[in-house]
Amino acid sequence: MKSSLHLTRGGSVRHLRRVASLKLAEMSGGGTWPQCAQALCIPWNTAQHSLKTLKEKLKPHHLWPALGQSVETLARHLDCGTQRIDYQHRRATLQRWRLPDAHWRELSDGLGHFQQGTTSPSNAAATVLIWAEVTQGDHLHSPLLSSLREAGHNTHQLVASINQLRTPANRKGTKRELLHRIEAYAGRLGATCDPTSVTIPPDHDASPL
Numbered sequence: 001m002k003s004s005l006h007l008t009r010g011g012s013v014r015h016l017r018r019v020a021s022l023k024l025a026e027m028s029g030g031g032t033w034p035q036c037a038q039a040l041c042i043p044w045n046t047a048q049h050s051l052k053t054l055k056e057k058l059k060p061h062h063l064w065p066a067l068g069q070s071v072e073t074l075a076r077h078l079d080c081g082t083q084r085i086d087y088q089h090r091r092a093t094l095q096r097w098r099l100p101d102a103h104w105r106e107l108s109d110g111l112g113h114f115q116q117g118t119t120s121p122s123n124a125a126a127t128v129l130i131w132a133e134v135t136q137g138d139h140l141h142s143p144l145l146s147s148l149r150e151a152g153h154n155t156h157q158l159v160a161s162i163n164q165l166r167t168p169a170n171r172k173g174t175k176r177e178l179l180h181r182i183e184a185y186a187g188r189l190g191a192t193c194d195p196t197s198v199t200i201p202p203d204h205d206a207s208p209l
Contacts, residue, residue: 012057014138015050016067022047023071024078041091041141090193091135095143099127107181111174119161121175126182128162133186134193139166 025036037047058064078084099107104123111121124144132139139145139162148155164170165179 012053015053018042018047018050018138019054019067020071020074022051023068024075027071027075039088041137043141046138046141085190086195087135087137089195090190091137093193094131094134094189097127097131098144099123099130103185107185108178111178118157119164121161121165121178122158124158125161125165126178128158129165129179129182130186130189133183134190 021040021042022033022036025031025039026033029036029039031039033047033051034044037044054067055064058067101123104126107126108121127144128139128142131137131142131144140159145155145158148158165175171179
């Protein structure tokens, strides 16, 4: 699968993850791909776009079957695992979660210059990044961004802010420190969401700090 992974570096990594998730859902639960997309909280039009994009990249190189084989190998590896995370449960738990203002102040403490500029890191950007890390979900379809779109709000600046933090070239200095803090926070929050831990209500402000 090395060749196919090489083809899908950059902007297409997201498509690879979506399609692999769809295939895993199909293998484990059956059903149509639209049903699998619904179970994974992926809009069907988004799933279709990823399928089309990935097929266009892989089929000319005869790598589409290799993707299926790789997913089957991954499924066997997951079957052998003794510890599994229920990401669907995490997504349900965090459906209405937002990063408390006090926690954002702690995460950004000492990084005051981030308060400048329309695309500077913000509480909202951190909320989306933490949700994506905890749930391994697509940040573009996080509950916060989805609710803003449904309410008719423009999300371009927020998405640009998130993308600036996610860009590898920007992972340095204070931005790298902020990402480290966000990842650590997400790790603690994720542990509180799992069924073996004390489950937090979906509308509760979790306090992993």
